[in-house]
């Protein structure tokens with residue numbers, strides 16, 4: 117693999133939170149939402165309205181559970197209320213409609229992300245074995261390690277670099293497309309086409325056909341060979357339509373999130389040189405540094421659920437058909453669960469946060485994401501001595517409403 121074939125300007129266009137691609141998710145939001153979220157949580161657990169409206173951002177801001185202008189919208193900001201919603205999927209479902217991955221439109225709405233109950237368990241079980249912690253080495257060896265080092269080779273001799281786009285953004289997209297057998301030259305076409313599932317399917321169709329003929333050691337091969345038992349006990353292989361929805365979800369979820377979270381972790385450390393030095397000297401601290409960044413600033417601070425029947429929830433009547441937005445960003449700084457929650461503290465006692473969601477839909481790729489961040493950050497610390505923020509460049513800022521991350525991460529090293 118060579119990263120020469122990765123067009124840096126195009127990476128910038130597709131991964132700049134301020135650019136047109138991410139503007140629809142609230143990329144123009146530049147304030148700090150946490151003070152507002154604290155105030156909202158202190159007032160009451162459940163508010164009427166969407167998270168961005170309640171935060172004072174007029175939009176545009178699209179994400180899961182939006183826009184649905186005809187449904188009533190409610191948002192929750194406490195850890196306890198998010199936890200309760202995650203634990204009760206019969207009332208708070210991931211889709212308002214039945215999900216049909218065989219005949220429905222390909223895309224996230226007909227993928228396991230939107231399924232419930234037995235249907236969700238059956239589909240998730242097909243891919244779960246490729247995403248367990250024990251499989252992390254498979255991902256690292258096959259795709260993550262070489263990507264990370266090739267990217268660093270590209271700037272190690274320069275003494276300076278912009279790490280958000282040229283490094284953090286490139287790793288997850290090359291990892292997930294690599295695991296699909298997509299050539300590097302096409303990796304960015306995939307990212308660009310995520311708004312258009314049909315285009316993605318055109319691109320992966322030849323790979324699906326090739327792996328059906330001759331499986332390899334990759335994810336598409338696992339999907340084409342997977343066997344599923346349906347409600348009637350009949351065992352069958354996945355159809356092309358089912359594989360397409362799976363593939364679309366994995367590409368979308370696997371390429372857009374980890375880069376922003378890696379950038380958040382890196383920025384948090386670079387802004388605190390003594391903590392960065394501590395981590396450099398004792399690499400065991402990298403794990404708590406990553407977990408704390410997930411809690412402190414989850415890149416996707418909101419996921420939604422659909423209310424399936426009238427219910428009284430934390431003192432508010434939620435009508436069937438409404439949408440409940442779980443502000444996991446706010447829940448992760450709930451002082452009822454974490455002391456001094458606004459401080460990025462890598463030594464705090466570890467308690468699970470909702471950065472990867474909760475309940476049955478908890479992020480499938482969380483161990484891959486952790487492996488990418490760990491390998492990436494360790495390699496930077498190993499290979500770039502004296503790594504620090506570039507004192508002459510504009511320092512990174514955190515922006516974005518529903519997709520949060522750093523603007524740019526300009527660094528120098530010796």
Ligand code: HEM
Nearest residue numbers: 228229369370373374377419471472473477479480481485
């Ligand atoms: C730091 C990076 C990541 C974050 C913060 C993140 C976050 C999340 C969250 C919050 C959910 C739950 C959504 C919901 O409840 O509606 C989720 C689900 C999911 N994520 Fe991730 N994710 C990350 C990386 C990845 C990666 C690298 C992959 C794949 C390689 C991935 C694949 C998935 C899939 C397939 C689901 C749906 C699981 C299901 O519905 O059962 N994610 N992710």
